[in-house]
Amino acid sequence: MDSRDERLAENQRTFRHANERLGELADVQDGQRIPFLCECADIACLGRVEASLGEFDVIHEDPYRYFVLSGHLRIDGEEILEQNDRYDVVSKEAL
Numbered sequence: 001m002d003s004r005d006e007r008l009a010e011n012q013r014t015f016r017h018a019n020e021r022l023g024e025l026a027d028v029q030d031g032q033r034i035p036f037l038c039e040c041a042d043i044a045c046l047g048r049v050e051a052s053l054g055e056f057d058v059i060h061e062d063p064y065r066y067f068v069l070s071g072h073l074r075i076d077g078e079e080i081l082e083q084n085d086r087y088d089v090v091s092k093e094a095l
Helices: 003-025 053-059
Strands: 033-037 048-052 065-068 079-083 088-091
Touching (some): 003 053, 003 065, 033 053
Antiparallel strands (some): 065 088, 079 088
């Protein structure tokens, strides 16, 4: 992986860690959606992914899966696993 892709992957990990913290602090009812940060590779992205804590937990059981807004920046080698009207689930190879 080249240094650009490594930097982009680090951006995604930063967003993911912020979302994990948000999930820990959220005081919501079962199924209630939270505005998580888009986990695309664009450090300037201000997008929000509406998802429940349950959806977040299922998607992030795999450390190489992220959720992003449709059409947002992806890293070479990422594959879209699932799409819905709120977000895409993408997977990447281990870095």
